[in-house]
Amino acid sequence: MVKDESPFMKYLRRDRLPTIFCAGCGNGIVMNTFFKGMEMAEVDFDNLIMVSGIGCSSRIPGYVACDSLHTTHGRPISFATGIKLANPEHDVVVFSGDGDTAAIGGNHLIHGARRNIDITVVCINNNIYGMTGGQISPTSPKGSYGSTAPYGSLENPFNLSGLVTAAGGSYVARWTTAHPVQLSKAIKSGLENKGFSFIEVISQCPTYYGRKNKLRTPIDMLNWLEESSINKKRADKMDEEELIEKIVVGEFQNKPQPEFTDKLCKLLEEQCVTGKPTSIRSAYLED
Amino acid sequence: MIKVMSANGAISEAVKMCKPKVIPVFPITPQTTISEYLAKFVADGVLDAEYIRVESEHSAISAAVGASGAGVRTFTATSSQGLALMHEILFVAAGMRTPIVLGNANRALSAPLSIWNDQQDSISERDTGWMQFFAENAQEALDFVIQAYKISEDHQVLLPSMVCVDGYILTHTVEPVDIPRQEDVDEFLPPYEPISYLDPKNPMSLGTFTDPDYYMEARYDMQTAMDGAKDVIRRVNKEFEEVFGRKHGLVESYKTEDAEIILVAMGSICGTIKTVVDYLREKGEKVGLLRVISFRPFPQEDIYQAVKGARRIAVLDKNISLGIGGVLFNEIKAKMDVNASGFILGLGGREISPDHIIEIIEKTRNPTETNKINWIGLKEEE
Numbered sequence: 001m002v003k004d005e006s007p008f009m010k011y012l013r014r015d016r017l018p019t020i021f022c023a024g025c026g027n028g029i030v031m032n033t034f035f036k037g038m039e040m041a042e043v044d045f046d047n048l049i050m051v052s053g054i055g056c057s058s059r060i061p062g063y064v065a066c067d068s069l070h071t072t073h074g075r076p077i078s079f080a081t082g083i084k085l086a087n088p089e090h091d092v093v094v095f096s097g098d099g100d101t102a103a104i105g106g107n108h109l110i111h112g113a114r115r116n117i118d119i120t121v122v123c124i125n126n127n128i129y130g131m132t133g134g135q136i137s138p139t140s141p142k143g144s145y146g147s148t149a150p151y152g153s154l155e156n157p158f159n160l161s162g163l164v165t166a167a168g169g170s171y172v173a174r175w176t177t178a179h180p181v182q183l184s185k186a187i188k189s190g191l192e193n194k195g196f197s198f199i200e201v202i203s204q205c206p207t208y209y210g211r212k213n214k215l216r217t218p219i220d221m222l223n224w225l226e227e228s229s230i231n232k233k234r235a236d237k238m239d240e241e242e243l244i245e246k247i248v249v250g251e252f253q254n255k256p257q258p259e260f261t262d263k264l265c266k267l268l269e270e271q272c273v274t275g276k277p278t279s280i281r282s283a284y285l286e287d
Numbered sequence: 288m289i290k291v292m293s294a295n296g297a298i299s300e301a302v303k304m305c306k307p308k309v310i311p312v313f314p315i316t317p318q319t320t321i322s323e324y325l326a327k328f329v330a331d332g333v334l335d336a337e338y339i340r341v342e343s344e345h346s347a348i349s350a351a352v353g354a355s356g357a358g359v360r361t362f363t364a365t366s367s368q369g370l371a372l373m374h375e376i377l378f379v380a381a382g383m384r385t386p387i388v389l390g391n392a393n394r395a396l397s398a399p400l401s402i403w404n405d406q407q408d409s410i411s412e413r414d415t416g417w418m419q420f421f422a423e424n425a426q427e428a429l430d431f432v433i434q435a436y437k438i439s440e441d442h443q444v445l446l447p448s449m450v451c452v453d454g455y456i457l458t459h460t461v462e463p464v465d466i467p468r469q470e471d472v473d474e475f476l477p478p479y480e481p482i483s484y485l486d487p488k489n490p491m492s493l494g495t496f497t498d499p500d501y502y503m504e505a506r507y508d509m510q511t512a513m514d515g516a517k518d519v520i521r522r523v524n525k526e527f528e529e530v531f532g533r534k535h536g537l538v539e540s541y542k543t544e545d546a547e548i549i550l551v552a553m554g555s556i557c558g559t560i561k562t563v564v565d566y567l568r569e570k571g572e573k574v575g576l577l578r579v580i581s582f583r584p585f586p587q588e589d590i591y592q593a594v595k596g597a598r599r600i601a602v603l604d605k606n607i608s609l610g611i612g613g614v615l616f617n618e619i620k621a622k623m624d625v626n627a628s629g630f631i632l633g634l635g636g637r638e639i640s641p642d643h644i645i646e647i648i649e650k651t652r653n654p655t656e657t658n659k660i661n662w663i664g665l666k667e668e669e
Contacts, residue, residue: 070400072368073343132316147323148322150327151330
């Protein structure tokens with residue numbers, strides 16, 4: 001191992017490096033905290049499948065040396081549902097962004113949460129469509145600038161963590177890339193939760209969001225994320241006016257609920273003549 | 288006025304001058320700059336339209352159908368996966384006879400994921416009831432948008448149009464484009480007058496449930512409209528030439544009169560082919576190009592008239608209908624008795640050079656097996 005190399009390099013496909021991410025992008029911090037959280041949760045890396053859609057964040061699984069499925073825009077949760085149902089023993093993680101989960105794939109997000117299927121979604125929310133060049137997304141703050149809103153966005157953004165909590169997600173947390181320790185712990189909790197886990201990471205896109213919104217360097221953006229953040233416990237006691245332009249961070253939901261594939265397997269065991277299906281993965285191991 | 292711009296810029300300029308009232312659009316590479324230019328025009332007040340930042344292409348085309356159904360001129364734009372996501376509503380737009388104009392930046396379809404050019408996306412929508420016009424350059428992209436509104440909105444036609452430009456090759460390269468005067472566009476394209484639209488004072492329904500007594504007639508009417516559109520296109524081309532001085536058609540014949548070998552192709556590749564034709568003509572070889580501009584309606588009569596005198600023709604497809612081969616090749620073979628060879632090239636952005644065109648001409652001159660699918664520029668396993 002090269003001196004001072006990240007201990008997580010062992011999880012990456014070296015031949016794919018360097019990444020396509022811009023200098024200062026938050027995706028690197030999220031990858032780092034994910035591996036940390038994965039180790040803390042003692043997830044078997046060989047049992048992990050990563051699924052992604054379209055966008056900068058969706059390129060992450062391509063750099064990770066585990067099984068992965070790079071799918072269509074907005075649909076990774078649907079593909080992940082298929083994987084999980086085919087073999088409930090897999091650890092299935094979706095890497096996604098605000099474009100994928102809040103815009104084109106919003107429907108799949110709420111239905112995944114409603115079912116409480118055991119998938120962990122890491123949503124890197126940078127408040128803008130980064131890959132296509134800085135257009136307004138459904139999480140862009142009101143008044144923020146984008147290439148499709150040259151005079152500022154007029155629309156209300158989604159509160160994604162609130163949305164997933166309301167839809168039935170059993171573990172929901174929001175942190176920013178300025179909170180790597182808390183983020184790793186949330187990823188750990190999300191992976192340990194048997195059910196639909198949603199970890200929203202407010203992240204920096206200095207290339208587009210920062211440049212268009214007077215936050216020109218990654219440092220400016222990280223400072224902004226840290227300074228704007230306010231813990232949920234404190235925020236719950238504040239009124240709406242006080243929370244304008246604040247990022248509420250913390251755990252939104254941590255309430256284990258019966259999980260979908262468990263319920264389905266139990267039904268099959270009770271009602272199906274063949275009983276509970278044996279895992280597909282074991283078929284390969286028999287060869 | 289001559290300005291240097293990309294095809295995406297040219298499409299946006301054309302849209303601005305056609306004055307649509309509603310523009311629902313969702314960014315996708317390599318269409319994105321169209322959505323950005325139009326957002327700026329609307330924000331700056333130079334285009335008086337409702338610009339909707341929708342959450343997906345399915346919503347973009349759905350909102351376009353709604354707006355067009357309400358009786359206003361409408362524009363949207365997309366590419367590749369976005370067009371595929373619109374598939375369901377493309378049929379609806381045509382079936383409701385909404386004269387929407389859509390700019391499509393031609394790009395390959397996943398999987399494997401590719402953002403580069405071929406024409407699989409729009410070709411795969413050939414049965415939806417949309418007209419499709421393939422531009423060779425940015426000037427045509429601008430001209431075709433203006434013409435498309437006039438053709439689509441003609442009361443004999445009332446079918447939506449797609450103006451197709453090759454992704455990156457046209458969307459991200461710049462060239463001089465003659466921007467017409469607004470007065471001339473206004474004269475050529477008067478405000479849209481719908482014959483029927485959603486009006487609470489005079490209620491009607493669009494796209495209602497039909498039993499087997501009615502559905503076939505609706506489809507028959509659409510086929511009749513598509514057939515009749517060819518004459519409308521010819522007439523609109525003529526009017527366009529009178530106002531703007533540029534001549535377009537259902538097809539373009541380039542040095543085909545005495546040609547022994549004629550290449551048939553669509554889109555930006557025709558620029559390369561013309562260069563090769565000129566080069567070979569200088570060497571005394573009788574070759575020509577027949578460019579298909581209107582892929583739907585399919586101008587089989589015009590194609591046949593142009594190629595019937597040739598000894599052999601080569602049909603170039605930047606698409607493949609897996610299991611049979613290039614779509615343009617197979618449609619030409621189905622519609623006319625010609626000695627044709629089919630070539631698949633440029634899929635997923637694979638480079639096409641003049642040498643490839645010469646290779647195609649050589650293979651057409653001495654064909655081994657005419658029903659074979661010939662792949663050009665393919666990396667064969669060693």
